[in-house]
Amino acid sequence: MKIIKLPSEIEIGQAVGDMFCALAQQNPQAVFGLATGATPIPTYQRMIARCKAGEVSFAGVTTFNLDEYCNLPEAHPQSYRSFMRAQLFGQIDILPQNTHFLDGNASDELAECQRFDALVEQVGGIDLQLLGIGRNGHIGFNEPDDTFTDGSFKVELTPSTIAANSVYFTEDVPMPTHAMTMGVGSILRAKEIVLIATGSAKAEAIKAMIEGPVDPQSPASALQKHKNVTIYLDPAAASLLE
Ligand code: F6R
Numbered sequence: 001m002k003i004i005k006l007p008s009e010i011e012i013g014q015a016v017g018d019m020f021c022a023l024a025q026q027n028p029q030a031v032f033g034l035a036t037g038a039t040p041i042p043t044y045q046r047m048i049a050r051c052k053a054g055e056v057s058f059a060g061v062t063t064f065n066l067d068e069y070c071n072l073p074e075a076h077p078q079s080y081r082s083f084m085r086a087q088l089f090g091q092i093d094i095l096p097q098n099t100h101f102l103d104g105n106a107s108d109e110l111a112e113c114q115r116f117d118a119l120v121e122q123v124g125g126i127d128l129q130l131l132g133i134g135r136n137g138h139i140g141f142n143e144p145d146d147t148f149t150d151g152s153f154k155v156e157l158t159p160s161t162i163a164a165n166s167v168y169f170t171e172d173v174p175m176p177t178h179a180m181t182m183g184v185g186s187i188l189r190a191k192e193i194v195l196i197a198t199g200s201a202k203a204e205a206i207k208a209m210i211e212g213p214v215d216p217q218s219p220a221s222a223l224q225k226h227k228n229v230t231i232y233l234d235p236a237a238a239s240l241l242e
Contacts, residue, residue, distance in 0.1 A: 001210060001223065002230045005238050009198040012232045013042020016130070016194055020047055021056040023128050028060035031120075033129030033187075034088075035066050035140075036080045039196050040130055044088040051092040058094040062123050064116070066131070066140040067181035068104040070154065078168050079104075102152055102180035109180065113152035117186065129190035133197050136160040137205040137218040141181035144217045150185030154178060184222045192228045195220070197237035206233060207240040 006012045020043070023030045034040070050056050068080045076082060081101055089099055100119060106112035120126060131139050136158060142149055143158045155178065157165075162175050169175040187193065197206050209220040210231070216222075223229050233241075 017046025039132035126190040149183035
């Protein structure tokens with residue numbers, strides 16, 4: 001793992017946003033794996049700024065998002081489809097038909113996971129996968145467990161994840177308890193991975209991921225097995241590292 005510490009989330013967003021822009025410039029048909037949540041927002045802002053400045057086009061790029069809530073209407077503002085439209089897709093020149101999500105409302109969940117995984121394979125796999133990390137070490141919605149997961153699947157979210165993400169929901173539409181997510185195996189099949197962690201709430205998960213054993217109780221520790229991973233940390237997220 002290559003570990004890069006930068007002073008703030010702004011510098012990290014610029015560096016990681018530039019990685020995605022450089023890839024799109026080198027390979028206009030690149031395949032991106034994307035994440036939601038607070039962490040990637042500065043990265044997406046950098047991509048938007050550079051696209052609006054005419055420096056890069058994402059018109060030929062294909063994307064796959066890591067995860068999506070179950071039992072939340074697609075049009076709900078907190079669905080991950082809505083998040084991506086608001087934070088990135090609606091502000092760059094990407095073609096909506098090239099942006100792919102797991103359907104958290106699919107009636108046949110197994111068939112939906114198979115459809116999504118087959119589509120990733122069909123386009124030749126993910127070239128660059130963006131990840132955040134949960135306070136409990138989750139990547140995508142792969143929660144701490146006894147074994148590592150492989151392909152996409154439906155997951156029951158842990159109390160830690162529900163507590164962290166409930167702030168985005170109201171009493172009328174409570175936080176979903178389940179999600180569909182790419183598995184750890186799916187994530188590890190990406191050719192290159194970049195993980196961002198900012199803030200002290202992520203410091204313990206980062207320590208376990210980098211200095212702990214490869215252990216499904218710390219799902220992000222699986223990244224130790226990947227050959228091309230870069231971790232971007234701000235000082236607070238890096239604060240517990242030896
Ligand atoms: C989001 C995702 C999650 C988040 C993680 C951190 O698509 O897969 O693993 O990256 O929960 O979320 P934030 O960035 O909001 O702290």
